[in-house]
Amino acid sequence: MSWKNLLKWGFFAALLLLGARYLWVHSEDFSKMVEIRPVFLPFLLLTPVFFIGLLGILNKSLVEAFGIRLTFLEWFGLQCITNFGNYLLPLRGGAGTRAAYLKVKHNFPISSFLSTMGATYLINTFLAGAIASVCIVWIGDRVEHWGMTLTLLLGASFGLLLLMIFPFPFRFPDRGFFQ
Structure with a gap:
């Protein structure tokens, strides 16, 4: 048996x-x-698979922007290994395994990987903020005290999320400060 x-x-x-x-x-x-009712078991089992699939599609789309096409087994399996590594290894070690795989298999530069990782974290943060905003507004209807600052903050976060999802073309002027 080999080493x-x-x-x-x-x-x-x-x-x-x-x-x-x-x-x-x-x-x-x-x-x-x-004690868990059996009706909830499919939901509890399929929810993580759904989110792993969504994150896999997100990573696949980000990597395709750099000209690398991943098969289903690659993007889904890579996301499963990434999640598993994040549970086992310290400091988001699953991302390191994803970077190593993409570097070895597809010659993907680490600097480009870091940019995709940053974009992933940014999108996840804004999506979590949007979902939390909806939940807070839903709960806020039942709460008497609702702060204007929180409302403006959540509205601004939701606006930034919409700009990320539906970007508008922006062009700097030909002359002036940005020249």
């Missing part, structure tokens, strides 16, 4: 042992899972 195969199986065994340890330490949490 490479031995290393693969050793890593797999270590992951299995860590998973078993997690199940043992948190067994009381898993006993609470019996």
